Amino acid sequence: MSRISDYRNRMALTQFTDDDIELLLSSGEATDPELSDLAVLVSAIRDESISEPRTADVDRIARGAAAVARSKATTIQPASRLQPRRTAMASLRTYSSVAMTVFLLVAVSSLGLVANAAVPGDGLYVLDLAMEKVGIGAGSLGERISEAHVLADRGDHDNAVAHLTASISEAGETATEEDLVAALTARDEYTEVVEGPGSPGTPGIGDPANENAGPDNNNAGGNSETNENAGPDNNNAGGNSETNENAGPDNNNAGGNSETNENAGPDNNNAGGTGKAGS
Amino acid sequence: MAYARDLTVTTEEFPATLDAAKAGAEWAWAQLYRELAGTVTGYLRARGAADPDDVASETFLQIARNIDSFNGDYESFRSWVFVIAHRRLLDSRRATDRRPKTVADDTRLTLLSDPQQVDEVALGNISTTNLEALFERLTDDQRDVLALRIIADLTVDQTALALGKGVGAVKALQRRALASLKRSMSEGGVPV
Numbered sequence: 001m002s003r004i005s006d007y008r009n010r011m012a013l014t015q016f017t018d019d020d021i022e023l024l025l026s027s028g029e030a031t032d033p034e035l036s037d038l039a040v041l042v043s044a045i046r047d048e049s050i051s052e053p054r055t056a057d058v059d060r061i062a063r064g065a066a067a068v069a070r071s072k073a074t075t076i077q078p079a080s081r082l083q084p085r086r087t088a089m090a091s092l093r094t095y096s097s098v099a100m101t102v103f104l105l106v107a108v109s110s111l112g113l114v115a116n117a118a119v120p121g122d123g124l125y126v127l128d129l130a131m132e133k134v135g136i137g138a139g140s141l142g143e144r145i146s147e148a149h150v151l152a153d154r155g156d157h158d159n160a161v162a163h164l165t166a167s168i169s170e171a172g173e174t175a176t177e178e179d180l181v182a183a184l185t186a187r188d189e190y191t192e193v194v195e196g197p198g199s200p201g202t203p204g205i206g207d208p209a210n211e212n213a214g215p216d217n218n219n220a221g222g223n224s225e226t227n228e229n230a231g232p233d234n235n236n237a238g239g240n241s242e243t244n245e246n247a248g249p250d251n252n253n254a255g256g257n258s259e260t261n262e263n264a265g266p267d268n269n270n271a272g273g274t275g276k277a278g279s
Numbered sequence: 280m281a282y283a284r285d286l287t288v289t290t291e292e293f294p295a296t297l298d299a300a301k302a303g304a305e306w307a308w309a310q311l312y313r314e315l316a317g318t319v320t321g322y323l324r325a326r327g328a329a330d331p332d333d334v335a336s337e338t339f340l341q342i343a344r345n346i347d348s349f350n351g352d353y354e355s356f357r358s359w360v361f362v363i364a365h366r367r368l369l370d371s372r373r374a375t376d377r378r379p380k381t382v383a384d385d386t387r388l389t390l391l392s393d394p395q396q397v398d399e400v401a402l403g404n405i406s407t408t409n410l411e412a413l414f415e416r417l418t419d420d421q422r423d424v425l426a427l428r429i430i431a432d433l434t435v436d437q438t439a440l441a442l443g444k445g446v447g448a449v450k451a452l453q454r455r456a457l458a459s460l461k462r463s464m465s466e467g468g469v470p471v
Contacts, residue, residue: 013454013457013458013461018450021450021453021454021457022435024457025425025428025429025453025457026428026432026434037461037464038457038460038461038464041413041460041464042429045325045425045429045430046429046430046432049321049322049324049325049426049429049430050317050318050321050430051317051320051321052313052317053312053313053316053317053320057312057316057332057336058309058312058313058316059309060336061308061312061316061336061339061340062305062306062308062309062312063305063308064336064339064340064343065300065308065312065339065340065342065343066300066303066304066305066307066308066343067303068340068343068344069300069301069302069303069308069343069346069347070302070303072343072344072346072347
């Protein structure tokens with residue numbers, strides 16, 4: 001060990017244990033000659049710093065401290081009497097807060113349940129839709145079908161059909177096949193109620209041509225020479241049209257004795273009938 | 280405590296004294312003050328309180344105000360007293376907006392180079408002024424630790440509690456403080 005590092009070690013007292021330092025500080029004893037000067041210094045500090053208090057100071061401080069302690073003891077009493085009242089008020093506040101929270105939770109939950117059962121036209125239906133947007137409540141095509149059933153039960157078949165038609169369009173590809181079939185079936189069922197059984201449809205028998213642009217057209221029955229629909233979700237059911245032509249997806253030319261059924265786009269159905277050609 | 284002093288409050292007597300002090304008995308407060316005032320005032324003086332006696336009085340009045348909240352033995356009480364003393368010291372410094380009492384640099388520099396004063400240190404006859412000058416060479420934390428360990432006679436744990444520091448930090452501070460004092464003495468020509 002070099003002289004410099006030896007000097008530094010001695011200066012940092014690293015060669016001494018915690019016990020050496022402890023004995024030095026607590027009792028002024030040196031466990032090593034190297035610590036003897038510090039032991040003298042520690043004892044000197046202690047002897048020089050600690051002095052007996054003056055009797056006059058002892059009396060004065062004792063009187064003052066005793067008076068403070070007594071006044072503290074007397075002022076504690078009324079404070080302790082107030083304690084239960086403060087505790088009761090604090091408890092009341094706590095209970096009130098809990099009760100209010102429970103009430104609000106119940107109120108919001110009840111409102112949500114009522115809103116979820118609402119159908120188009122009800123005041124809470126807007127809330128139902130809002131809740132569905134943030135993930136509360138189903139909001140699926142299945143719920144729309146249920147809502148349409150409720151409307152139909154109320155005798156409001158027009159709106160039931162409109163609701164189903166709009167919902168089928170909105171649901172698009174997100175709807176399950178089962179829901180979609182159920183929705184279409186329900187719509188057909190309620191449409192039949194609205195228009196009556198055997199209704200020739202629009203525009204009716206004998207029209208030389210039905211040409212509709214836009215989605216969701218219905219040319220049911222009838223013996224139109226030509227049914228032409230552009231856009232998706234058209235239905236040319238029955239009828240003895242010579243030509244059923246639909247552009248766009250999801251068209252249905254069912255039955256009928258059409259000579260030609262021509263559909264462009266996917267998911268078209270030219271079923272049944274005695275159509276001469278279905279493409 | 281290894282450093283024996285004449286105690287006016289023994290460990291056995293303390294519970295009765297504490298109860299009496301809580302009830303406001305002057306004799307109990309006189310006993311507690313006689314026992315602790317010397318070390319409290321010594322600590323405050325060593326730490327540069329502008330008026331150590333005044334801060335010591337404030338400390339005991341504060342103890343009287345809070346005595347009902349204290350429960351424990353005599354060693355715990357001593358430790359608690361110095362927690363309050365240390366806080367009152369900090370309060371007094373803030374209140375007076377005055378720096379801790381310092382000794383002029385030239386005095387400090389000549390302290391240990393004077394052969395007579397070196398002898399005083401060696402013989403344990405060092406004066407209060409010279410001790411203050413020695414302490415001036417330490418950092419604030421080192422002075423706090425040494426004053427509480429040597430003058431207040433607190434243990435490492437009690438010192439850590441009073442200063443709000445960890446035990447390891449207190450041990451490191453006291454070791455560095457002693458090394459610094461030893462270096463000062465060595466530089467002043469004291470044979471080591």
